[in-house]
Amino acid sequence: xxxxxxxxxxxxxxxxxxxxxxxxxxxxxxxxxxxxxxxxxxxxxxxxxxxxxxxxxxxxxxxxxxxxxxxxxxxxxxxxxxxxxxxxxxxxxxxxxxxxxxxxxxxxxxxxxxxxxxxxxxxxxxxxxxxxxxxxxxxxxxxxxxxxxxxxxxxxxxxxxxxxxxxxxxxxxxxxxxxxxxxxxxxxxxxxxxxxxxxxxxxxxxxxxxxxxxxxxxxxxxxxxxxxxxxxxxxxxxxxxxxxxxxx
Amino acid sequence: xxxxxxxxxxxxxxxxxxxxxxxxxxxxxxxxxxxxxxxxxxxxxxxxxxxxxxxxxxxxxxxxxxxxxxxxxxxxxxxxxxxxxxxxxxxxxxxxxxxxxxxxxxxxxxxxxxxxxxxxxxxxxxxxxxxxxxxxxxxxxxxxxxxxxxxxxxxxxxxxxxxxxxxxxxxxxxxxxxxxxxxxxxxxxxxxxxxxxxxxxxxxxxxxxxxxxxxxxxxxxxxxxxxxxxxxxxxxxxxxxxxxxxxx
Numbered sequence: 001x002x003x004x005x006x007x008x009x010x011x012x013x014x015x016x017x018x019x020x021x022x023x024x025x026x027x028x029x030x031x032x033x034x035x036x037x038x039x040x041x042x043x044x045x046x047x048x049x050x051x052x053x054x055x056x057x058x059x060x061x062x063x064x065x066x067x068x069x070x071x072x073x074x075x076x077x078x079x080x081x082x083x084x085x086x087x088x089x090x091x092x093x094x095x096x097x098x099x100x101x102x103x104x105x106x107x108x109x110x111x112x113x114x115x116x117x118x119x120x121x122x123x124x125x126x127x128x129x130x131x132x133x134x135x136x137x138x139x140x141x142x143x144x145x146x147x148x149x150x151x152x153x154x155x156x157x158x159x160x161x162x163x164x165x166x167x168x169x170x171x172x173x174x175x176x177x178x179x180x181x182x183x184x185x186x187x188x189x190x191x192x193x194x195x196x197x198x199x200x201x202x203x204x205x206x207x208x209x210x211x212x213x214x215x216x217x218x219x220x221x222x223x224x225x226x227x228x229x230x231x232x233x234x235x236x237x238x239x240x241x242x243x244x245x246x247x248x
Numbered sequence: 249x250x251x252x253x254x255x256x257x258x259x260x261x262x263x264x265x266x267x268x269x270x271x272x273x274x275x276x277x278x279x280x281x282x283x284x285x286x287x288x289x290x291x292x293x294x295x296x297x298x299x300x301x302x303x304x305x306x307x308x309x310x311x312x313x314x315x316x317x318x319x320x321x322x323x324x325x326x327x328x329x330x331x332x333x334x335x336x337x338x339x340x341x342x343x344x345x346x347x348x349x350x351x352x353x354x355x356x357x358x359x360x361x362x363x364x365x366x367x368x369x370x371x372x373x374x375x376x377x378x379x380x381x382x383x384x385x386x387x388x389x390x391x392x393x394x395x396x397x398x399x400x401x402x403x404x405x406x407x408x409x410x411x412x413x414x415x416x417x418x419x420x421x422x423x424x425x426x427x428x429x430x431x432x433x434x435x436x437x438x439x440x441x442x443x444x445x446x447x448x449x450x451x452x453x454x455x456x457x458x459x460x461x462x463x464x465x466x467x468x469x470x471x472x473x474x475x476x477x478x479x480x481x482x483x484x485x486x487x488x489x490x491x492x493x494x495x496x
């Protein structure tokens with residue numbers, strides 16, 4: 001068996017112009033653009049595997065992925081420069097790390113950090129219209145912050161996942177769930193050992209209902225326990241969401 | 249003479265997709281897009297006048313402009329909503345202010361604040377590639393900060409303006425010129441009673457030469473006094489520049 005390198009990449013992207021991470025029939029995916037760029041550099045067929053999918057419009061500051069290659073000619077610290085030279089400007093490799101053969105960007109992950117950015121002003125923003133979710137109605141961030149704490153700990157998140165999800169075990173543990181406020185910017189950060197499909201977007205969609213006074217923050221534990229998708233709030237739009245970091 | 253309203257607008261825009269503020273033959277200008285949107289709302293021909301031009305790629309958080317209209321049916325607080333409904337997402341009216349008939353967005357202005365955003369890291373940014381100027385070489389911000397102070401006060405800025413400039417009086421007063429640092433983000437802020445064509449971009453282009461060690465920060469007063477364009481640094485790229493505020 002020939003020597004194979006296992007290379008992890010930390011990737012930043014603006015999800016606005018893509019159909020999401022995963023290769024799809026209709027639309028250009030981030031995975032596909034990365035595969036093509038890496039193949040040009042490594043001069044062999046490779047297949048990049050991500051820590052998980054992100055939907056169309058979702059951004060990443062630190063998506064993690066890995067690929068295997070027989071190419072030993074490029075030193076690890078030159079790999080980001082080389083691949084970036086073949087990528088569009090809205091996808092950037094920030095780091096490349098040489099890993100053991102059994103490292104897997106998805107199965108080795110022990111957690112993830114997401115951010116959701118809300119712009120709470122009157123007229124939105126010309127510069128951030130696809131980077132933050134604009135909401136005109138004044139949000140009660142104190143109540144949202146209290147509600148956010150209800151997600152801490154280990155819960156069955158059936159009510160906070162897409163009804164189409166095929167995952168069987170929906171128990172996840174969240175150890176950080178809080179807001180930062182900077183003027184009209186309301187930033188939600190959540191860290192957990194794993195997230196179901198659409199889970200962060202349903203969590204923040206629910207917290208925004210709390211901010212609008214449509215859900216009482218004291219009802220959050222009951223809503224979580226009910227495991228009913230219809231009791232939670234709507235799925236918040238993709239363009240406010242950022243995959244911040246994958247933890248190993 | 250019929251009653252005429254004089255309406256000031258505070259405008260945010262992402263300059264990436266425009267040929268600049270000013271109407272031009274080749275390319276779509278921000279002024280032109282605004283004129284069309286406002287005409288639809290006011291139901292008469294109007295002509296918007298800005299506080300000054302911004303070049304292609306330059307952004308604004310608070311460009312100021314005014315137009316005159318005979319339309320009295322729309323209350324001032326509804327005007328931003330009405331015009332925004334006819335604008336692309338990368339141009340937003342943030343405020344409309346009813347002004348006296350002699351208010352002029354350019355001639356009434358007493359000063360302006362600009363920001364220039366530099367990203368000083370290895371691989372740039374997928375999310376900010378047209379919002380910040382990326383420079384890989386490590387900049388000595390302490391030296392840049394010392395150099396920035398040389399611009400304070402009243403100077404003849406002939407050496408810091410485009411050689412094509414037709415303006416006769418090139419004396420301007422700057423009362424704020426400093427850097428803010430946030431990790432890899434280096435933000436330059438400058439406030440003055442007026443700026444010549446390309447002046448901010450040449451100032452920051454010169455300060456970056458100081459940061460690279462190519463110009464000694466102690467030479468700045470001499471470079472300013474020389475009034476020679478060739479002694480100053482290059483014109484920095486447009487996409488790091490933001491018109492922050494116009495002062496009245």
